[in-house]
Amino acid sequence: MPGLPGRVGVTGKPSRKSVLLILGPTASGKTQVAARVAARAGAEVISADARAIYQGLEIGTARPPEEVLRRVPHHLIGILPPTEGYDAARFRADCERLVEEIHARGHRAIVVGGSTLYVRAITQGLFPGPAADRALRRRLASRPLAELYQKLRRVDPQAAARIRPQDRVRIVRALEVYYLTGRPISDHWGRERPFPWPLVKVGLKLKRDELLRRIESRLERMFSLGLVEEARRLWELGLPPDAPAAHTIGYRELFEFFSGKCSLEDAKRRILANTKAYARRQLAFFRREPGVHWIDVTGRSPEEVGEEVFRLWLSGPPGGQYLSEEKGV
Known part of the structure; x- marks a missing residue:
């Protein structure tokens, strides 16, 4: 792909390509919007979802459908067994490697997700601490x-x-x-290493009633798609207590049902309550993140929101490299 136009910074050299970061609470439509922007910009998507990275958690993590995965390159989705540990430090390292590879292919990179530790790993950086034990x-x-x-x-x-x-x-x-x-x-704290590329940060928000409605509707859809059966397959693997799936909303509650600690209806109510509480924590965290362009997506289609996000990406971060509207990237 031809070279991309850039702005000259204070060093007199063109700035590096900016990376788009789409964040927001669960059920806000991040996945659909990211896919729209990626298709529009010829970009590849890096998932910042701490659970979507695991195999066997497709339904409960609302993994992008196969049609979307075939059409738009996605990374860090369904690549690890459900017993393997993965943390923000590994994500940061993988994210940097993937951005380098994506840029080498002449494409742009979009990071999308709601896992707060992963988002913080690239927006605020990580200190050079010890690896996970x-x-x-x-x-x-x-x-x-x-x-x-x-x-x-x-x-x-x-x-x-x-x-x-x-x-x-x-x-x-x-x-x-x-x-x-x-x-x-x-x-x-205070020794964090910054992300190597300028970030354009876009947050998706909804009116409270609409967000809760989406969470409820999505849970019903997950159950109809076979969430109980998917969780049972994981349960029958005999996962260790520290396995990520054992602490994932939607699975841990069903694990309690399988072990006879609650009814299926109780498990479903707990999944709903825990998901709503998780969305509140995400919003509280993301609202403290500086420099986010917030978009109210209430009542709007992914196509409409995706176009607005794309235009924001065109404008680029301060001192960063702008997208070329003519070429789409």
Whole structure:
């Protein structure tokens, strides 16, 4: 593909290609919009979904349909077994590698997802901390969450003040860093390495009633597509307690049903309640993210929203390289 026009920065050299980041709460339509923009721009999509990366979780993670995956190249979807650990550090490394490869093919890169840790890994960066220790995480995962949080309050009160007592993932990571380095994770804050490419950040939001309606409608569709059967196949694998699927909304509640701890209707109600709570946490997190172009998608089609997102990408980030409207990228 021909070279792309750029703006000259303060160094006198053209800026690197910008990367589009589409974020927003679950059920906001990110997947459909990203596919529209990618088709319009000749781009490839990198998933920032901490669960869509796993095999066997197609229905419960609302994975893009096969028709979309055939038409638009997607990355980090369905590539890992449900027992393998994967974290924000690995995502950041994979994301950088994929952007390099996508740009080398002459294409643009779109990152899309709602996993807050993954989004933060590219918008705020990661400190050069220790890699995940699977054995240590397994030991921590076996302890009650309240006990872990109290431990974090003792060894790192600054981190405990910023991490919700219900956020097992971040609590475990904070304790993991403490045990592996002998220093609290808060000591490492401020040493984050920035993302190598300028980001155009676009957030999708909806009116509250519409978001809740979409969540309810999507859950009904998941059940009709066979979510219970998909979850049972995972359950019958005998996954270890620290397997990602065992802590994924839609599966963990059904696992309780399979083990006789609740009825199917109770499990379904819990999935709905937990999904709505997750959407609220996502929104609270993303609203703190600076520099996001927020778009209200209530009552709008993916085609209409995709065109607006594409136009925003055309304008580019401050000091970044602009898309060429004439060539589509």
